[in-house]
Amino acid sequence: MSKFFKRIGKRIVAGLVMILAVSSFTFFLVHFMPGNPVQTKLNTLIEEGIPPLQAQAQVRSMYGFIPHQPLYIQYFHYVWQVLHLNLGKSISYSGVPVMHLLLKAMPWTVIMVLTGLAVSFIIGITAGVIASVKRNSKLGDGLLLLSTFLHGIPQFIMALGLAYVFTTIFKIFPFGAPYNAAISPGFTIPFIGSLARHAVLPIAAYAISGFGAWALTMRASVTSVLGDDYILAAELRGVTPSIRLRYIARNAMLPLFTILTLSVGFMFGGSIFIETIFDYPGLGYTINTALAARDYPLMDGAFLMITAAVIIATIVADLLYTVLDPRIQRI
């Protein structure tokens, strides 16, 4: 048992080092991006005819502070603050702590993307199994074609298409905003109903554009497992179809678990296109705002969170694997 904790401890330490490395990298990358928000605002004001000194004062009051120190000092400051779980203050939402903004955006994304992920995974896996088992029939060909087609459509086109069809042509679902502003938020049936109605299209967009990838991966995986000796052996030993299907499904799902766990990690990046198109105030939307406004602290914070989530997901995937696949040495 002590060995178990030692291994887990090792992975956590390695994970922390990795988070630090990746977040340092993104910190510098973000800061080397062309375009300085303060300078841009200053130039706009001057172009509007405001005297330079007055413009500078206005900008200073607008952003709260002007990052004037050398980059490496900003970096050490950033790391020191991160170690204290302080991600700094946003520039575009002047003065609001980044942590506060991220925590506020997180539930929207987690509910939307997690539901979308679950729906696309379940439908995709089922379609993949059918497409593989019936691969010599019209049904299999049709599923393969549909999966490839849907996989090829970018998320934002899917989102725009769904929005156009279901909010403009057929006015079935509302467009924009996460809930009806006329209903006061609270734990009431009309409010929850409104939330659900507004969430249908974003979730559908996510699920439909993700479904193809799961179906194609699962189809390939099942096809390879179907050719394995133990499946034929089970058939020739007279094992029932349902037990055989269980053998096939468990073996074919193995490689997909890694992808699923990583997807859950990447989920914390939200879906920028879908959230922006549907005006959904999740993490993707927040990142998009931060990018547009050159809101460095918010960007750094959001990227740090994605990094941490993906690295944690990787560790979880590793641990999960030792449970799912007996061939991998238990730690």
Add this chain to the structure above:
Amino acid sequence: MGADLKVIGNADQDAQVECQIRDLTVTFTTDSGEFPALNHVNLDIIKSKITAIVGESGSGKSTLGLAILNGVAFPGKVTEGSVDFAEHGNVLKLRGKALRHFRGPVVGTVFQASQNAMNPLARVGKQILDLGRSHHYKDPRKLLHEAENLARRMAMDPSRVLTAYPHQLSGGMRQRMGIIMALVLKPKVLLLDEPTTALDLLTQSAVLEIIRSIHRERHLTTILITHDMGVVAEISDYIVVMYAGRVVEQGSTHETLRDPRHPYTRAILRAIPRLTGDLNRARPLEGSPPDLTQIPATGCVFRSRCSYRVPQCDLVAPILESVDTGHFVACHQEGLIRD
């Protein structure tokens, strides 16, 4: 050809047929045409005896094994013939549940790739229980008990091997496990497809010894598919030599190995190196193994590699004829082949 049985019966008064194969033809359809993997095969598998089916790769011996289980799968197809089992009729007509309960409880199979014939994600004991559940075993404990006894027979620790995952067992243990999974349902026919390939010599002889003793003890009808003449000589009662989807020679093992009549049988026997004497006396078989796409439509299938070839071989396919009591050969030149 239906007379085979009677002649063999003359040699052995008590011989009874367990499985009767008639005119069995299996065709593989590929992009470049249709190829017969088995061509009008006639065969009687004698009850409570070990029948060895030998041949190179491409001879159709594994396809024959699959056909006995009615397991020929796409792109192969049984186009003609029948496989009749004493109490079950023509197996090729069985479908669904009837077929499922034939595979396993009637014919137990040990697979060519027995190393990989178990689900890697489930414990061995669990897979034996899955077998029991598939065949409506009322008492799973009895089944496990049977598996434990067999494991002990095969010099394995039952509590260890039944709780292990397949990857935790050695190659030889997995092979023995494959035999246990074939025997645990108490079949009356045991079909072994290359049971000792990929095993080292010591494990090989141990596995053969187990097969032989269980065969005797349970009065099993055993079908042994192999390319290893040493294995054939050691344990089989009857031998069936196949080439390019046809039976070219068959008879009792003793008689056939003592006096092989088909040029192919002679050639493969000559290719075996002797333990004593000059190693150079072993002569490899010339030419390449039969390629299903290249089999001539007329004449003898072996003629391109045969040193006894005469013009007749190009025109007429030789039929299997009796040359001695219970000994059959398909060769025009059979009469000339004498040492």
